[in-house]
Amino acid sequence: MDISSTLFEIIDMRSFSNLWYWIALAVLWSSVSHWTMGVPHDLLVRARRIRGQTEQDLLDIVRINGNRIIYIVDVSGLALLGLVCFVFTGLGTLGFYYGVEFAQAVFLLLFPVCFVVLLHIRAARKLRAGEKTLEFVSKVLTRCRIYTQIIGMISILITSLWGMYQNFSIGVLG
Template structure:
């Protein structure tokens, strides 16, 4: 008995029928929803509830992360945009024109995450432009989190539908 074939029969290595893909998708969206503009959301909750030193800490870490994000965007934003667009375009063509399932799976994670990156960048720009502090800062971070969660819900729904379609069509045809 060939142990290699036995293992690969037991563990399906296609993306959408692989448990590890769905775990990675869940962990990715959970992480994206928890870290808003590089700030853990528990700090936002603690600052809203207790104020005082927790609010000062939140404002400091937001200031540092906003400055960092905007510096990187200013320094190499166009290069990053070009590389990200190239990678996503390549994945889309490989996945949906040439039917490479792995490329489809990576695209269905990467494209919505790039939208989350844009939400975070827009939030950082707004925080800096309006010099948000205190309750207004917390409202902006909450709004960024809600947008991230909406993108995540739509993304998970579309990925689940596409994954079910792929699994059913492979099961019928294969």
């Protein structure tokens, strides 16, 4: 057995029947819901509990990340939007029109993250316009995290239903 056959056996291109795909999906949504606007949730919890320097650290990192997000959107948002639309149109066409399972898997993995990015942009603009207090920042970040988790739950549900459909249809046909 050579290295390439072993590698392709481990990394199966039939994504929905591969354990690594489901692990990647779980890790993706776990990470995305933990890091709201680049701010770890445990820092928010500690800032609410301890206050003091931790609160100032939270407000600083929220200000820095919020300004960074807004700057990226203002400077190159249109080009990024065009690139993202191009990539997802290609993935969607390859996956759902031509039936390439790997493209379907990547599309279902990454497309819902676009909605999370839009949530982060909206939260960054709201935080820039609002008060710079722990209560306001905490409220905005918590709401953004809850919406992210809702998007994640819907995404995992749709992905698992589509994956089961693909596995059953391949099992019946193959």
